[in-house]
Structure formats: C-alpha cells, structure tokens
Amino acid sequence: MFFQKDIETMPRQEIEKMQLERLRRMVKYCYDNVPFYHERLTKAKVTPEKIKQLSDIRYIPYTTKDDIRDNYPFGLFAQPMKNIVRLHASSGTTGKPTVVGYTRNDLDMWSDVVARLCVAAGATDEDIVQICFGYGLFTGALGLHYGLEKIGATVIPSSSGNTQKQVMLLKDFGTTAIVSTPSYALYMSEVAHDAGITNDQLKLRLGLFGSEGCTPEMRTAVEQGFDLFATDNYGMSELIGPGVSGECTYREGMHIAEDHFLAEIIDSNTGEVLEPGATGEVVITPLTKEAFPLLRYRTKDISRINYEPCKCGRTMARMDKIKGRCDDMLKIKGVNVFPSQIESVLMTIPQIGPHYQLVVTRKGVMDNLEVKVELTDNSLLEQYAELETLQHTIQDKIHTVLGLMLKITLVEPKTLERFQGKAQRILDLRNQ
Ligand code: DLL
Numbered sequence: 001m002f003f004q005k006d007i008e009t010m011p012r013q014e015i016e017k018m019q020l021e022r023l024r025r026m027v028k029y030c031y032d033n034v035p036f037y038h039e040r041l042t043k044a045k046v047t048p049e050k051i052k053q054l055s056d057i058r059y060i061p062y063t064t065k066d067d068i069r070d071n072y073p074f075g076l077f078a079q080p081m082k083n084i085v086r087l088h089a090s091s092g093t094t095g096k097p098t099v100v101g102y103t104r105n106d107l108d109m110w111s112d113v114v115a116r117l118c119v120a121a122g123a124t125d126e127d128i129v130q131i132c133f134g135y136g137l138f139t140g141a142l143g144l145h146y147g148l149e150k151i152g153a154t155v156i157p158s159s160s161g162n163t164q165k166q167v168m169l170l171k172d173f174g175t176t177a178i179v180s181t182p183s184y185a186l187y188m189s190e191v192a193h194d195a196g197i198t199n200d201q202l203k204l205r206l207g208l209f210g211s212e213g214c215t216p217e218m219r220t221a222v223e224q225g226f227d228l229f230a231t232d233n234y235g236m237s238e239l240i241g242p243g244v245s246g247e248c249t250y251r252e253g254m255h256i257a258e259d260h261f262l263a264e265i266i267d268s269n270t271g272e273v274l275e276p277g278a279t280g281e282v283v284i285t286p287l288t289k290e291a292f293p294l295l296r297y298r299t300k301d302i303s304r305i306n307y308e309p310c311k312c313g314r315t316m317a318r319m320d321k322i323k324g325r326c327d328d329m330l331k332i333k334g335v336n337v338f339p340s341q342i343e344s345v346l347m348t349i350p351q352i353g354p355h356y357q358l359v360v361t362r363k364g365v366m367d368n369l370e371v372k373v374e375l376t377d378n379s380l381l382e383q384y385a386e387l388e389t390l391q392h393t394i395q396d397k398i399h400t401v402l403g404l405m406l407k408i409t410l411v412e413p414k415t416l417e418r419f420q421g422k423a424q425r426i427l428d429l430r431n432q
Contacts, residue, residue, distance in 0.1 A: 001312075003119040003151065004112065007259055008314045012307065015315065016054055019262050022287035023057060024048045030293050033078035036071060037295065057264065058273055062283065062296045065098065068238060073099040079291050089137040090237035097137070100237050101291040107146070109288055110240050113257040114147025117246025120255060120314070121208055121231035123177055125152030128203075130169060132180035132188070133211070134160040134421060139241025140211050144179045147243065153177070160184065160420040167192040170202055177206040182214040182222045182230065183423035186354060189225030190414075199227040210234060210242055212422040213322045215340050217347030221354040232321055236299060238292075239284050245319050250311050253318025260288050263317065264296070265305055268326045279304040281326055282319065300326045302338075328426065330360060332369045335404050339425050345397045346373055351380065351390055355416045362430040370407040371398070374416055381412060 002008050010018075028048040030037035041047070046059045068076060073096075077084065085104050089097035102110065123129065129148050133140035135157060148155050158169055160180070166188055169175065178185060185207055192202070207222065207230040214222070214232070223230050233246030234254050244261050245254035256263050261284050265274045268281035282299045302323040309315045324338035331337070339358055346356055356373040373394070380386055391408045398406055417424075 001119070002314075003116040008116065008120075008255070008316055010259075010315055012309075012315055015258050018259055019287060020051070020054050022259075023054065023262060023285065024051050026285070026287055026293060027051055027060065027295065029078065030295055034076055034293065036067070036076055037293075054262070055273075057262070057285065057296065060285075060295050062271065062298050063294050064298050065238070065300075068098050069096065072096050074101065076294070077101050077291055078293050079103055084291050087137075088139045088142075088237055088241065091138070098238060100139070100241075103290040106240075106289055106291050109260060110143060110243055111146035111150045113240070113243035113260060114143055115150040116147075116257060117233045117243060117255070118144070118147055118151055118153070118208060120246055120248040120312070121233070122206055122229065122249050123148065123151060123153055123208065127153040127177045127206065128156065128173060128175050129153045129177040129179060129208070130156040130158050130166070130173070130175040132158055132160050132166055132178060132184060132420075138421075139235070139237045140179075143235070143241035143243060144208065148179075163188055163191045163420070164195070167195060167197060170204065171197055174203045176203050177208060178204060178226070178228070179208045181212045181419070181422055182207070182209045182218060182232075183212065183419050184421065185209060185230075186218075186222050186225050187418040187420070189222075190418075192226075202226070204228045207231065208233060210246075213324065213340060215344045215347060216321070217344050218354055221347060234301075234319065234322060236284075236301075238294060238297060239286055239299075240289065244284065248310060248312040248314060252310065253306050253320055255310065255314050255316040255318055256305070258316045261286055263305055263319070265303070266298075268298075268300070268302075276305065276307055279320075279323065302326065330358075330367065330369060330426075332360075332367050332402075332404055332406075335402055337369065337402055337404070341401055342371060342398060343425075345401055346371070346394070348397070349390075349394060351376060352394070352410070353413060355418070356425065357416050357427055358425055359427045360430055367430065368407070369404075370409060372409045372411055372416065374413050375410050376413060378413055380410075 084101040086102040135141040210233040231247045235242035235244040245256040264283040265280040304320045306318045353374040353376045359370040
C-alpha cells in the first residue's frame with residue numbers, strides 16, 4: 001500500500017520543516033552553481049538567509065519556459081557534463097526542444113517518486129505492466145519503466161505505436177496494467193474489440209495514465225473500454241518527468257511528492273500567490289534536483305491543492321486533476337473556454353463517441369469554435385430528423401455550460417484522427 005510510508009504519512013508540520021530546509025539549501029545551490037540564478041537572485045536581493053519561512057519563497061522570481069529556451073541546451077545545468085548520466089527533452093510544438101539532465105542521484109530520486117505513485121495507484125510486484133509511451137527523449141516511458149522495475153513489477157517496454165501488436169501482447173503476455181495516455185488506451189481498446197478480442201480474454205485490471213488531461217467522464221469511457229481501474233498521474237519534463245504527483249486508489253486528487261517538489265498556486269495573470277484551496281496556475285520548485293534545478297517554475301497547468309490528509313493515510317497534499325493549460329484556454333466571443341468543459345458535456349450524450357475535435361477559426365477579430373464529434377452508430381447518418389435533434393441537444397447542453405452557441409458537426413464513426421501519445425483535440429486554423 002505504501003512505497004515509503006515514513007515519508008508519505010509524515011505530519012504536515014514535519015513536511016513543511018523539511019521543505020523549508022531543502023528550499024534554503026536549493027536557493028544556495030542555484031546561486032552557487034548556475035550563473036543565470038546567480039544573476040537573478042542577486043538582482044532580486046534574495047539570499048538563503050532571506051528565506052525564513054516557506055512563504056518567503058515569494059521573494060524568488062519565477063522561472064519560465066522562455067528562460068530555459070534562452071539557455072538552450074545546457075545553460076541552466078548545475079553540474080558539469082561528466083556528472084550528467086541522462087538527457088531527455090520535450091518536443092515542444094515550435095523550435096528547439098527543452099533539454100533536461102539528470103545525475104545519478106536524480107535518477108534514483110525519480111524512480112523513487114514514480115515507484116511511490118505506482119504503489120499508491122495499486123500496482124504491485126505481481127503486475128505485468130505494458131508501457132505504451134514512446135521510448136526516447138520523452139520522459140514518460142523511461143520514467144515509469146524504472147519506477148515499476150523498482151517495485152518489482154514485470155515491465156514490457158512495448159513503446160507506443162503498432163497498435164495491433166500492442167493488443168496482441170496485451171492478450172498473449174497476460175498484461176495486467178497499462179501505462180499510456182488515456183486517449184491511447186481508449187484507441188487500443190477500440191482496436192482490440194475490432195480484432196474480436198473481448199475484455200474477458202484479457203487480464204487488464206489497472207491503468208496508470210498520465211501526460212494528458214482527461215475528464216472524469218472520459219475516464220469512465222476508458223475504464224469501460226478495457227474494464228480496468230484508471231488512475232491519473234502528473235508530471236513534466238522540466239520538473240523531472242512523471243512522478244510529481246499521482247492518485248491513490250481513492251482518486252480524490254493526485255498526491256504531490258512534497259519532499260521533492262514544493263507546489264504553489266498563483267494567479268497566472270498577475271503572478272500573485274493564491275490562498276490554499278484556490279484554483280490557478282501550478283508553480284513548482286523541485287527541492288532536491290542536482291543536474292537541472294529550477295526555482296518557482298511556472299507550469300501553465302491549472303489546478304487546486306488540497307492539504308487535508310487523505311483517507312488512504314497519506315499526508316502529502318493533493319492536486320486536483322488538471323483543468324487545462326493557461327495556453328490551451330480559448331477565448332470565444334469573450335468567453336473563456338477550456339476544452340475539458342466541452343469534453344465533459346460530450347461524454348454525457350450516449351449517441352456520440354469519445355472522439356472529438358475542436359476547430360478554431362478566426363473571422364476578423366472574432367474567434368469561432370466548431371465541435372466535430374463522432375457518432376457511435378453509422379445508421380443515424382441517414383436519419384436526418386434525428387441527426388438534427390441530436391445536434392441541437394449537444395448545442396443546448398454546451399450552451400448551458402458555456403453560454404455559447406457553437407457549431408456542431410457530427411461525423412461518421414472512426415473518422416477522426418486517433419493518437420498514440422498526447423491527444424491533439426484542438427485544430428487551430430486561426431493563422432491560416
Ligand atoms: O508528459 C510527463 C509525464 C509522462 C507525466 C507520463 C505523466 C506520465 P511533458 O511531455 O513535458 O511531460 O508534458 C508536460 O503534460 O505541463 C501538462 O500540461 C500535461 N500533463 C502531464 N500529465 C498530466 C495529467 C510529461 N495527468 C505537460 N493530466 C504538463 C493533465 C498532464 N495534463
């Protein structure tokens with residue numbers, strides 16, 4: 001049930017005491033070893049002595065993705081290359097990737113925090129786990145790989161893609177747990193069922209999903225697809241990869257590995273730190289990383305933190321499922337729209353499937369949004385009256401939630417693109 005019980009159930013006061021000590025040490029470490037931070041901290045007049053309590057973290061300036069980009073590839077590393085034993089990178093949509101480095105101690109810490117989240121989610125040394133994240137520069141596959149090996153699970157490094165073969169392995173190897181994005185798991189279940197494989201021919205019982213968001217409604221669809229228990233875990237290449245937080249079996253938030261990551265919630269517009277319990281942008285300071293330390297990294301992910309102890313006995317604070325990313329938020333006719341809000345509505349309508357796409361276009365200065373969604377049943381396409389009624393139902397439901405009348409396009413089953421990694425739900429045609 002626990003991987004490191006003494007840490008995971010530490011009294012709150014002790015966690016905070018440990019975080020304060022580590023934060024002070026980290027500020028000094030960055031000041032002494034990274035010229036970028038030396039300059040930043042000097043400018044902001046921050047010394048380790050200035051950090052007397054955790055809230056004094058507010059004196060430290062934020063670090064952003066641009067800071068990392070400006071120091072490409074290794075400029076923010078705090079250790080010489082001879083001490084760096086691994087590099088990963090996040091692809092990024094434009095330009096150069098974000099490069100992250102690990103010392104041997106960083107890799108140990110990483111596999112510990114991943115092992116913790118896997119155990120919390122219910123994985124054991126009896127599990128046969130198929131890792132369907134792409135192996136390579138992406139942190140997802142190798143991150144989960146070492147954590148799962150650490151707990152003694154049998155790891156199948158099947159990587160992503162070649163979905164027919166994935167499904168064959170699921171069946172032939174008696175895979176009990178799967179690691180992937182929720183959207184890829186959903187697609188795999190579709191391929192399995194199309195190949196005539198039923199869930200009772202499989203031994204799957206657990207999903208360790210992450211790397212992209214999914215609403216509770218979508219999660220139910222993924223669970224039904226494969227008849228398994230789905231859990232969510234969160235992370236980011238810059239911070240370590242997977243392992244920052246993960247759900248326990250109560251699934252009431254993702255436990256943050258607070259001994260290694262100090263989390264804050266801020267107002268993403270003003271940069272102001274918000275009160276506990278408020279929703280806003282997650283800012284994380286890794287407290288123990290050696291190769292690539294970061295102070296107050298702005299993740300752009302929106303969530304909320306709950307500091308109450310959990311029913312599972314863990315005292316580590318919990319992050320809500322990610323609501324969206326600041327930069328994924330669309331502004332349609334003056335209304336802020338998170339794709340997850342639309343997903344929640346779509347998932348309540350039985351005649352449409354879980355595959356959808358949001359197409360954003362621009363006319364003049366106005367952004368427009370079209371929702372394309374697959375029907376579950378082809379035969380509906382010939383019944384115009386019913387189709388129209390369904391379209392209006394979807395439109396009305398979305399209107400109730402967002403106050404916006406959106407164009408709804410119903411498409412044939414299995415015609416929208418499927419994804420093997422992070423799903424790209426938004427098709428942005430604004431600059432075309
Ligand atoms: O996706 C790390 C990871 C791998 C986490 C495997 C969990 C499992 P990046 O590619 O750098 O790293 O992407 C990080 O993905 O800022 C979030 O926007 C999003 N993300 C990651 N996990 C979740 C999640 C990995 N559980 C970015 N829910 C983050 C929602 C997530 N979004």
